[in-house]
Amino acid sequence: MNLTNIKQPFTEVFPGDFSGNPLQRNTPKVLFSSVMPVDFKKPKLIIFNEKLSEEIGLGKYEEKDLGFLVGNHLPDNIKPYSTAYAGHQFGNWAGQLGDGRAIYAGEINNAEGKITEIQWKGAGATPYSRHADGRAVLRSSVREYLMSETMYHLGVPTTRALSLSLTGENVVRDILYSGNPQEEKGAVVVRTAESFLRFGHFELMSAQQEYTTLQNLLDFTIQNYFPEIQSEGIQKYKDFFENVSTRTADLMVEWFRVGFVHGVMNTDNMSILGLTIDYGPFSMMDEYDLNFTSNTTDLPGRRYAFGKQGQIAQWNLWQLANALHPMIKDEKFLEDTLNKFGDYFWKKHDKMLCNKFGFDQLLESDEDFFVNWQGLMQEFQLDYTLFFNLLEKIDATSDLKTEFEKIAYVPLDEKALSKIKDFINQYELRLEKNEISRAESLELMQKNNPKFTLRNYLLYECIEEIENGKTTLLEKLITALENPYEEKFPEFSVKRPSKYDDVSGCSMLSCSS
Structure with a gap:
């Protein structure tokens, strides 16, 4: 791989801690700390994403590159660092947080000038590890590698994965927080994104009243990642907040489209670019349930349940608005923008459902249709992905009992089958109101309903x-x-x-x- 073009403009612009001290501690008034990855003695490559490597400008993998992929044997131009941020976790202010298991190598520009940041995840402790070891286990690393790539190919904005490697050492984890820690194989993922900046980076500077740094961070972010914003002064920051709100709503709709449940939608896990980041206790939807939460830590409240993700995104944007208020200084604008979020989100959401059902436009009666559909899905625990796949194939000759028993997680009696038949009849009547052909309707469904989701x-x-x-x-x-x-x-x-x-x-x- 070509590592000579990796640069670190972020560390050149913002105040940082250059001590190289990895011990966990507060680092007030800085946005990053220099830190070196662990020197793993017996790493082993599991998988390397050649297509992504070529795309971002790193080129082909050679055996000598394994050292870099686990954070060993770094070229002189790479000065690793981790960033500090704050956040609200499960609705409560948590103060200073930061990259507890993520270490930046820097960023690279490809031939088209596209910026890509590169991180190791699981390569050792940072000042922000909060009494943890900064390592990652194979279990979570496989999940992040495969799920981030799944989301990318589904068309959902996301970070991506460049490589997955074993570290050659074991890591102790208590998987269910039950007091039974066990050794697991350690691993490192190299992940990439246009930027890993989070809501929490802005929250930290605002909470510390470091308003000059906050403004510099805003200017840096807009200049590097929001070229569509051409305004000046306070209007520039207003345009930024509106853009972030729109991107966040768009992301939530995509999560609903494919049935993705994040599990930990804390503000420090929210991307300023509207990307899916931090793949922890996520899940793709099996049986449809608006109250499903993929995270045992989220019980019993189910704050981050599947059906609440749009609402939580809006709540998180309120926290970002509070952080940006010292720069924008216009409470009415912030409130109006946040109040518009719901209308925008639900219009996009309902249009998304229209696409999944093969409807060419949203009709006034569709709201009742969608409510009836949700009730059917939840009552009979129908598989979210398989339901839409089946809807593309069934016709008047289909044996509904046989077909729906394949996608239901509960037994279907005659009463259940009668309700399902009534719904299918409603669906056929609704399709007749389309102004497009059945073939065009089917094509619309096939573009929006995946055949494969990573369960x-x-x-x-x-x-x-x-x-x-x-x-x-x-x-x-x-x-x-x-x-x-x-x-x-x-x-x-x-x-x-x-x-x-x-x-x-x-x-x-x-x-x-």
């Missing part, structure tokens, strides 16, 4: 295989996730096997990684 039980099986030195399932999943709107492997287009219903890691997860 937790598949990740569970893949992780077990990799821990046993096998990569057969990993390779199949890579092929499937790179072609999510095609049915490459029919064996993946089935509901979660019942044997995994109560297995930890196959439905809900903890944050322990």
Whole structure:
């Protein structure tokens, strides 16, 4: 790989701690701290994303590059660092946080001038590790690598994964916080994004009343990542907040489209660019449930449940608005922008559902149709992805009992089948109101309804295989996730096997990684 073009303009602009001290501590009035990754003695590459490497300007992988991919043997031009940020966690102000397991190598420009930041995740402690070791286990690293790439190929804004490597050491984790810590294999993921800046970076500077740095951070962010903003003065910052609000709403709609549940929508896990970041206890939706939360830490309140993600995004934007208020100084503008979020989100959301159902336009009656559909999905625990796949195929000759039993997680009696039949009849009547042909309607559905989503039980099986030195399932999943709107492997287009219903890691997860 070509590592000579990696630069670090962020550290040249903002105040930082250059001591290189990795001990966990507060670092007031700085946005980053220099830190060196751990020197892992026996690393082993599991997978390298050649397509991404070529795209961002790093080029082809050579065996000598493994040292870089785990943070060893760094070229002289790379001066690693981690950033400080703050945040609201589960609705409570948490104060200074930061990159506890992420270390920046820097950024690189490709031939087209596109900026890409590069991070190691799991390469050792930083000042922001909060009494943790800064390592990552294989389990969580496999999940992040595969899920971030899945989201990219689904068309959802996201960070991406460049490589996944074993570190050659074991890491102790208590997976369910049950007082039973165990050793697990350690791993490092190299992940990339246009920027990893979060709401929390702005919250930290505002909370510390470092308003000059806050303004510099805003100017830096707008100049580098929001070229569409050409205004000046306070209007520039207003345009920025409106843009972030729109991107955030768009991201939430995409999560709903593919059935993604983040699990930890704290403000420090919210991207300023509207990207999906920090893949922890996430889940793709199996049986449809608006109250489903993928995070055991989120019980019993279910703050970050699937159906609440739009609402939580708006709440998080309120916190960002408070942080930016010293620069914008216009409470009415901020309130109006936040109040518009809901209208914008629901219009986009309902248009998204129209696309999934193959409707060419949103009709006034569709609100009742969608409510009836949600009730049907939840009552009979129908599989979210498989439902829309089935809807593309059934017709008047279909055996509804046989077909819907394949996608329901509860038994279907005659009463249930009668309700399902009534809904399908309603759906057929609604399709007749389209101004496009049935073929065009079907094409619209196929573009918006994935055939493959990366279910937790598949990740569970893949992780077990990799821990046993096998990569057969990993390779199949890579092929499937790179072609999510095609049915490459029919064996993946089935509901979660019942044997995994109560297995930890196959439905809900903890944050322990």
